Amino acid sequence: MEKESSPPCPNTVAIRRNPHRKARATPSSACPQVPTTSSSSAVVSSFPIQEILSMDVPILDPKHHKPKPFDCASENLRVFLRIRPLVPSKFFGKSGGFGEQIARSRGKNVWPQKPVKKNSARESSANTKRKTNEVCISVNDSHSVTLSPPLLLQGVKRIKSEVYGGFSYVFASDSSQEEVYQKMVNPLVEDFLKGKSGMLAAMGPSGSGKTHTVFGSPREPGMLTLALQQIFKSVERIASDSLRSFCISIFEIRSESGKGEKLYDLSPNGAELIMQQSTIKGLQEVNVSNAGQAESFLTQAMLKRVTATTNSNSQSSRSQCIINIRRVADNAILDIIDLAGAERERRTGNQGVRLLESNFINNTSMVFGLCLRSLLEHQKNPKRPLQKHFQNSLLTRYLRDYLEGKKRMALILTVKSGEEDYFDTTYVLRQASPFMKIKFDNLEEPCNKRHSQSLCRAEKPKKMKFSGPDDSAIEKGNTTEDGDCFSGQGCLKALKSNGGEQAQEERKHQILQNFNKALWNVLKQHRDKLKEAENEIQSLRENLKVEKARWRELEKELGDFKSRCTCSQESSVEVTSVGTDRNFDPQDDLNGLESSAVDTVQSNMDLYSSNFEASECKCTSEKFDSTPKQDQKTNVELRSSTVRASECNNFSKESSRQDQDVISPSQEEFAPIGHTAADALDGEPRTEKPEELKDQTPRIDSLPKPKEPKRRLMPASNALLNFAFLDINDDIEKPKGIRGGKKVGADERKRTPGTITLLRLIHGN
Ligand SMILES: Nc1ncnc2c1ncn2[C@@H]1O[C@H](COP(=O)(O)OP(=O)(O)OP(=O)(O)O)[C@@H](O)[C@H]1O
Numbered sequence: 001m002e003k004e005s006s007p008p009c010p011n012t013v014a015i016r017r018n019p020h021r022k023a024r025a026t027p028s029s030a031c032p033q034v035p036t037t038s039s040s041s042a043v044v045s046s047f048p049i050q051e052i053l054s055m056d057v058p059i060l061d062p063k064h065h066k067p068k069p070f071d072c073a074s075e076n077l078r079v080f081l082r083i084r085p086l087v088p089s090k091f092f093g094k095s096g097g098f099g100e101q102i103a104r105s106r107g108k109n110v111w112p113q114k115p116v117k118k119n120s121a122r123e124s125s126a127n128t129k130r131k132t133n134e135v136c137i138s139v140n141d142s143h144s145v146t147l148s149p150p151l152l153l154q155g156v157k158r159i160k161s162e163v164y165g166g167f168s169y170v171f172a173s174d175s176s177q178e179e180v181y182q183k184m185v186n187p188l189v190e191d192f193l194k195g196k197s198g199m200l201a202a203m204g205p206s207g208s209g210k211t212h213t214v215f216g217s218p219r220e221p222g223m224l225t226l227a228l229q230q231i232f233k234s235v236e237r238i239a240s241d242s243l244r245s246f247c248i249s250i251f252e253i254r255s256e257s258g259k260g261e262k263l264y265d266l267s268p269n270g271a272e273l274i275m276q277q278s279t280i281k282g283l284q285e286v287n288v289s290n291a292g293q294a295e296s297f298l299t300q301a302m303l304k305r306v307t308a309t310t311n312s313n314s315q316s317s318r319s320q321c322i323i324n325i326r327r328v329a330d331n332a333i334l335d336i337i338d339l340a341g342a343e344r345e346r347r348t349g350n351q352g353v354r355l356l357e358s359n360f361i362n363n364t365s366m367v368f369g370l371c372l373r374s375l376l377e378h379q380k381n382p383k384r385p386l387q388k389h390f391q392n393s394l395l396t397r398y399l400r401d402y403l404e405g406k407k408r409m410a411l412i413l414t415v416k417s418g419e420e421d422y423f424d425t426t427y428v429l430r431q432a433s434p435f436m437k438i439k440f441d442n443l444e445e446p447c448n449k450r451h452s453q454s455l456c457r458a459e460k461p462k463k464m465k466f467s468g469p470d471d472s473a474i475e476k477g478n479t480t481e482d483g484d485c486f487s488g489q490g491c492l493k494a495l496k497s498n499g500g501e502q503a504q505e506e507r508k509h510q511i512l513q514n515f516n517k518a519l520w521n522v523l524k525q526h527r528d529k530l531k532e533a534e535n536e537i538q539s540l541r542e543n544l545k546v547e548k549a550r551w552r553e554l555e556k557e558l559g560d561f562k563s564r565c566t567c568s569q570e571s572s573v574e575v576t577s578v579g580t581d582r583n584f585d586p587q588d589d590l591n592g593l594e595s596s597a598v599d600t601v602q603s604n605m606d607l608y609s610s611n612f613e614a615s616e617c618k619c620t621s622e623k624f625d626s627t628p629k630q631d632q633k634t635n636v637e638l639r640s641s642t643v644r645a646s647e648c649n650n651f652s653k654e655s656s657r658q659d660q661d662v663i664s665p666s667q668e669e670f671a672p673i674g675h676t677a678a679d680a681l682d683g684e685p686r687t688e689k690p691e692e693l694k695d696q697t698p699r700i701d702s703l704p705k706p707k708e709p710k711r712r713l714m715p716a717s718n719a720l721l722n723f724a725f726l727d728i729n730d731d732i733e734k735p736k737g738i739r740g741g742k743k744v745g746a747d748e749r750k751r752t753p754g755t756i757t758l759l760r761l762i763h764g765n
Helices: 049-053 098-105 120-127 151-156 177-193 210-215 223-234 291-303 352-380 394-398 419-437 449-454 456-467 489-564 586-606 653-663 673-682 691-696 716-723 746-751 758-763
Strands: 078-084 137-141 144-147 162-164 169-171 198-203 246-255 261-265 272-276 279-281 286-288 319-327 333-338 409-416 575-577 636-638
Touching (some): 078 177, 078 419, 177 198, 177 409, 198 352, 210 223, 210 409, 223 291, 223 319, 246 352, 261 272, 272 394, 286 291, 319 394
Parallel strands (some): 078 169, 078 409, 198 333, 198 409
Antiparallel strands (some): 137 144, 144 162, 246 261, 246 319, 319 333, 575 636
C-alpha cells in the first residue's frame, strides 16, 4: 500500500546548493501560472488581487502581433574560435622560418599588397621570452576546446582544466584562412548578396591574430579580401549595373592620449568624423565595381590606421577599425570589424600614452561585452529591460542595431595558445562563450527572393548612419568616384515609405508598452490601497471588540450601582442607564455616534429636573462607589430626586455654587450625587454617612472656590460624556434650547413644586 501511495522517485537527484542564475525557471510569458487550489476551490475567496498582480504580463512585441511578412526562423549568434599558432622561438630570427615568414609577409598598417618591414628584432626578443612550448588550449572537436592551466598553477592554486563548448566552429592553430572564410564568412556574404545585412567582429587579446584574420597577408589573404573577391565574382555575370555596384567605406575609432574617443575616416581624403546618435556624419563612401578597386582603396586606408609596438604585438592596433561594404541596389550592408585587442597592463607593460590607449581599448571591449550580455539577459527574461550600454562608446553606438539583436552578426574569438596566455584566453572564453545563446530575429529583412523588392526597408536606419536621418540630407559629394551610389531613386522612395511604416509600427509598439506599464502601476497602487483599507478594517474590528467588552463591564457596574443605591419613601432616586434604556450597542455607537450624541444630550437635559424635598430627603448610608470618571458612556439619570422644599430654605446661593463645583460634571472626581446634594443642603456632611465614605467625599469648604461661574455652551460630545449622568430636571429653570421640545409630564410638575434645580446649581444662578 505504501509503495502505491508514495510518489515515484526519480533515478537521480541533482542538488545544487547555490543554483546558478540560469537555473531559475524562466517565467512563461504565454500563460501565467495561477496556483490551483483543489481542496479550497469550493470556498469563494476574496478577489485574487495577489494572483493577478503576480502574473507575468507578456511584453507586447509588434513582431508577434503583426502578420509575419517572411517565414524566417531566428538564429543564434554564431561564435567562432580561432587559435593562433604557437610559433616556436627557434623559428624567429631564422631565415625562412615560419615566424619570420609571417612577420615579413604581413605589415600591420598596410593592405597585404604592400607589406612593410617588420620590427623582427623586437618580435624576436619578445617571443624568445617563451620558456616552454606548452599550450594552454587544445581542440576537443570542431565545437569545443579544453583550457588547461600551466602546471605551476595547477599545483599551487589548484586550478583545473575547463571545457568550453558550443562554438559554431573551432579553428585549430593550423587552420588556413580559406578554411576560416568558408565556414565563417561565406554564409554571411551569401546572405549579404541576398540583401541581408550582417556583421563580423574579431575580438580577442592583443596579438592573438584578429588583424591577421581580417586583413591577412599577401600569401594568406584575410576575410575581407576573400569576401570582396567572392562578392565581385558572384555579380560578374549580372547584367544590371546597379546590382554590381558596391560602396565601401572605412573608418576607425581611437582615443588620442586617452582624451576621449574620436572617429576618423581612413579613406584617402578622409578627415575627422562626427557621430550624432548612431549616425556618422561626413563618412566618404567609395563606389567600387571590382575587387581590385576595393583592395587598392583599402590598402591606402590601412596606411592611415594607428598602430604601435607593445610587448604583446610589434604592430598592435590602437583603434577599432570598421569596414563597411554596401550594396547600392538594395542597401544591404556587410560590416567587418577589427577590434583593438584587450590588454592587461602587466602583460603589455604599457606606460604613458600607451597605457591611456589601453584604457580606451579595454573600455570599449568591456562596453561591447556588456551590450551583448544585456541583450542575452533580456532575451532570457524579457521582463529585464535591455540596458543601454551602447551609449557608452562610439563603437557600440554605431553597432546598436546589431547589439540589440535586430541584425545578425558573427563573432570570431582569437586566442593565443601559449601557456603564458592562459589568463588572457580564459578571460575571453568566459566573457564571450555565453554570447552564443543570443538570438537574432531576422524579421526585419527579407529571407527569400519573393520579398527581394522590400530589401530597402530594413536598411533605412543603417543608411541613415551615413547620410543623416533625413534622406534629403544625402550628400552626393560623399561618393568619391561617381554618383551611382544613390542613383536608385525608386529605391530611395521605397525606403521612405517603408521606413515610415516601420517608424509607425515602432511608435505603436512604444505606446502599447507605455500603456502596459502605466496600467501595471495603477494596479499596483490599487493593491497597496486595498491592503491599507484591509488593515484599517482589521484594527476597527479589534477596537469594536474592546469596546464591547468594556460596555459589558460598565453595564455590570451599573447593575451593581443600582442594587446598592436605594432611597427612602420620600426620596426616591432613580438611576437608570441611558445605554440600558436604549439597549446600547457599541456597534451602533460606532455607526451613528454623532447623531445619537445629540439625541442623548437632549433626552438627558429633559430629564434634568430634580425636585428636592429637603425635609424628607434622606439618603441611604450606602456609598456610591462607582466612579463616573471611569465610564464616560454611562449616563446616570436621576429622574426624580425629590427634596422637600421646607427643608431647602437654608440652601443659599453660595452653597449652590459650591455644590455645583462638587457635582459639576467637569470635575475630575465625582462625589456620590445623592450624598453631595444632601450635604449641600445641610451645609455639612451627614452624620449617618459611612466612615469609609468620609474620606472619599470631597468637602465643600476644602474645594477651591470658583472665581466666577461661567456659562458655557459645551460641545455636544462633552454633554454626552459628562452631563448625561446628572439627569436632574427642573421645569422652571430648564433652558428652552436644552429642553429640546420634550415635555415634562403634568404629574411630575405637581410632585415638584418649588424645587431647586441642579441646573441652577451648575450655572450658579
Ligand atoms: N593564424 C595565424 N597564423 C599565422 N600567424 C598569425 C596568425 N594569427 C596571428 N599571427 C601573427 O601574429 C602576430 C599578431 O597578430 P595580429 O597583429 O593579427 O594580432 P592582433 O590580435 O591584431 O593584435 P592587436 O590587437 O594588438 O592588434 C602577427 O605577426 C600575425 O602575423
